[in-house]
Amino acid sequence: MSYDKELAAATKAAALAARLCQKVQKALLQSDVHSKSDKSPVTVADYGSQVLVSFALEKELPSMAFSLVAEEDSGDLRKEEGKETLQRITELVNDTLASDGTYDVSPLTEENVLRAIDNGKSEGGSRGRHWVLDPIDGTKGFVRGDQYAIALGLLDEGKVVLGVLACPNLPLGSVNSKEPQEKVGCLFSAQVGGGTYMQSLDGSSPVKVHVSATENPEEASLFESYEAAHSSHDLSSSIAKKLGVKAPPVRIDSQAKYGALSRGDGAIYLRFPHKGYREKIWDHAAGYSVVTEAGGVVSDAAGNPLDFSKGRYLDLDTGIIVTNQKLMPSLLKAVKESLSENASAL
Numbered sequence: 344m345s346y347d348k349e350l351a352a353a354t355k356a357a358a359l360a361a362r363l364c365q366k367v368q369k370a371l372l373q374s375d376v377h378s379k380s381d382k383s384p385v386t387v388a389d390y391g392s393q394v395l396v397s398f399a400l401e402k403e404l405p406s407m408a409f410s411l412v413a414e415e416d417s418g419d420l421r422k423e424e425g426k427e428t429l430q431r432i433t434e435l436v437n438d439t440l441a442s443d444g445t446y447d448v449s450p451l452t453e454e455n456v457l458r459a460i461d462n463g464k465s466e467g468g469s470r471g472r473h474w475v476l477d478p479i480d481g482t483k484g485f486v487r488g489d490q491y492a493i494a495l496g497l498l499d500e501g502k503v504v505l506g507v508l509a510c511p512n513l514p515l516g517s518v519n520s521k522e523p524q525e526k527v528g529c530l531f532s533a534q535v536g537g538g539t540y541m542q543s544l545d546g547s548s549p550v551k552v553h554v555s556a557t558e559n560p561e562e563a564s565l566f567e568s569y570e571a572a573h574s575s576h577d578l579s580s581s582i583a584k585k586l587g588v589k590a591p592p593v594r595i596d597s598q599a600k601y602g603a604l605s606r607g608d609g610a611i612y613l614r615f616p617h618k619g620y621r622e623k624i625w626d627h628a629a630g631y632s633v634v635t636e637a638g639g640v641v642s643d644a645a646g647n648p649l650d651f652s653k654g655r656y657l658d659l660d661t662g663i664i665v666t667n668q669k670l671m672p673s674l675l676k677a678v679k680e681s682l683s684e685n686a687s688a689l
């Protein structure tokens with residue numbers, strides 16, 4: 344089965360949302376120290392991105408039954424204290440739609456905006472089709488001026504069948520390059536059985552990408568979260584040592600890690616959240632599709648495949664590990680040993 348139409352729609356939707364996020368991040372980084380500590384720009388961009396994805400998907404695929412599992416809901420915006428934020432989101436969404444020019448529509452009202460956000464309330468599950476969206480994945484990176492992603496996947500009968508990752512700050516060349524890179528802004532897209540493609544966010548033609556083919560951990564570079572609060576750096580350091588990985592870990596925010604891995608910038612991604620954290624499907628669905636279609640393998644720490652059919656959360660054994668097919672057996676062995684030796688690292 345082909346998901347060409349859905350993939351084209353998802354690509355348009357994510358690229359449109361990325362424009363809005365870029366606008367907000369630029370203003371945020373130019374603002375003074377006082378307003379940098381203000382959390383509202385990221386809130387406005389988060390909601391705004393969700394509105395544009397929801398709006399664009401409905402416009403592009405009017406005949407598809409619409410279900411969206413997304414991170415934000417409109418509860419806070421419907422309260423008195425959310426009024427000003429709602430106004431700012433509505434303005435930003437309308438500005439982005441007008442400057443983009445793809446959709447010739449009259450400006451959205453605040454009620455349209457609230458409804459578009461609430462489209463994201465679906466619970467997902469193992470039946471039918473569900474879009475899965477993280478409107479800004481990696482909010483900490485977004486605020487710091489680093490990496491973040493707009494991550495959109497599609498589930499069909501509980502399986503991820505396509506994924507799009509818009510990474511506005513990811514260089515088109517390797518993240519390991521020592522040369523300064525002028526071109527930034529990548530969009531990765533994948534559908535089941537169709538491979539993974541990367542294009543520049545400003546619209547170059549897509550090129551097919553593959554994960555690294557290395558069988559030698561000494562040559563492999565390893566990705567992990569920038570934020571130590573999101574994933575145990577101690578545990579990944581112990582795993583890297585066991586495997587014989589030589590290079591220091593590369594720390595990147597968001598699902599941009601999956602994108603960079605899918606084109607072979609690194610060969611391993613380790614994610615070990617601290618005890619009690621529950622992974623959400625929108626934090627992995629798009630990245631999972633992009634990496635697996637590029638030839639990679641994604642599993643939990645026990646080697647089980649990820650199950651996206653259980654609703655908004657992933658039920659996992661401990662962590663998420665990603666690499667190529669050849670390295671997976673030795674990676675799993677190192678993960679199991681390190682987990683039993685360092686259980687307290689989580």
Ligand SMILES: Nc1ncnc2c1ncn2[C@@H]1O[C@H](COP(=O)(O)O)[C@@H](O)[C@H]1OP(=O)(O)O
Nearest residue numbers: 479480481482568569572573596597616620626
């Ligand atoms: N305590 C936590 N442990 C693990 N992940 C977290 C935690 N808090 C937030 N996250 C989520 O981790 C993801 C990004 O992590 P990283 O950049 O480290 O890969 C984001 O989805 C982020 O949420 P959000 O999407 O709201 O930023």
Ligand SMILES: [Mg+2]
Nearest residue numbers: 477480481626
């Ligand atoms: Mg996220």
